[in-house]
Amino acid sequence: MTMSGKRFASRIEGIEISGIRRAFEAASADFINLGLGEPDFDTPEHIKTAAIQALKSGFTSYTFNKGIPELREAISDKLLRQNHLSVSPEEIIVTSGASEALHIAILSVVESGDEVLIPNPGFVSYSPLTRLADARPVGVPLNDSDDYTISIEALKERITARTKALIINSPANPTGAVEPETNIKAIAELASDHHLTIISDEVYEHLVYDGAKHISPARFYDGVITVNAVSKTYAMTGFRLGYVAANKEYIEQMLKVHQYIQACASSISQKAALAAITGPQDCVVEMRNEFKRRRDFLVSALRSMGIRFPVPKGAFYIFPEVNDEHDFVERLRRRRVIVTPGSAFGTRGSNHVRISYAANFDLLRQAIAIMSEII
Ligand SMILES: Cc1ncc(COP(=O)(O)O)c(C=O)c1O
DSSP states (O other), X not given: OOOOSOOOOHHHHTOOOOHHHHHHHTOOTTSEEOOXXXXXXXXXXXXXXXXXHHHHTTOOSOXXXXXXXXXXXXXXXXXXXXXXXXXXXXXXXXESHHHHHHHHHHHHHOOTTOEEEXXXXXXXXXXXXXXXXXXXXXXXXXXXXXXXXXXXXXXXXXXXXXXXXXXXXXXXXXXXXXXXXXXXXXXXXXXXXXXXXXXXXXXXXXXXXXXXXXXXXXXXXXXXXXXXXXXXXXXXXXXXXXXXXXXXXXXXXXXXXXXXXXXXXXXXXXXXHHXXXXXXXXXHHHHHHHHHHHHHHHHHHHHHXXXXXXXXXXXXXXXXXOSOHHHHHHHHHHTTXXXXXXXXXXXXXXXXXXXXXXXXXXXXXXXXXXXXXXX
């Protein structure tokens, strides 16, 4: 048989499917899935209604590439009110989730030979997205002794003449770390000194506990692309709706990528996001309170089993150390509980697991009972 024309780009052949997806696919309906990064809550009713109204009124065509003006205005207001950022609606592009936002940010800033500093352990997309842009991801090691916050020294040591950008993610996936304001300021200063772009992934901004505060680096430096989404805040992961905010030079470049790979975000999702951002915010507070209740339960249950980890101050993950991650994951899987192996998040994640508490309290209780049996 002759070979067909199936010859692929080395750029893509070198990239693996995310370990999180694999964990998800391994689970059937009767599994307790603590492997996923999405709220288990239903999307609030007023947001669903806005989506239904958009459909019924025939709001089903392409929108402006950047997104509908009223949504960009709402995001601009939100950034001023909540993040103390002065960003005009023209400096915002509405995207298909934070995923697309990260993609267009990285593609617009880096090229072959460039280095991008990424947290290690960090969100699974940062390294592959950097490599898709033909650039090289350089991990900045995070330590549990620093509560997994970024060490400015470690960051400094990894800056070379080829470093072009750095990605920060606070509150963080998979560690739940929240960077203190002093760190955010120091990172902004360092980036400014070395003319680096900061890509700040803020999708978990509203999920902070124990008085921790989310601080946007764009407050201190104009070389920041702020990435965010309604996905986690409003339990809207399937709507695929996010955005980038940055000053106009960045927007001009990112818009070209967005225009050709996406054209525009879903018109229906844009109307839903408008309702989410401008509507009542009690749903956000309720979800945060429930996440905190679950976090507190898990922290004390895991601690009483002798498992080590810093108490996460944000997001909905705990990232404990285990003796042998693959053995731990497999033994749990046999008892129908899914957690994500830590090495999915980078070399420094090995012999850790990520436990997501975006699952209801009863399931968490059952999972803890099973964990205590296998430990
Ligand atoms: C840190 C981080 N950034 C971005 C995303 C992607 O968000 P979205 O669903 O809006 O594309 C996720 C999803 O898990 C995430 O954890």
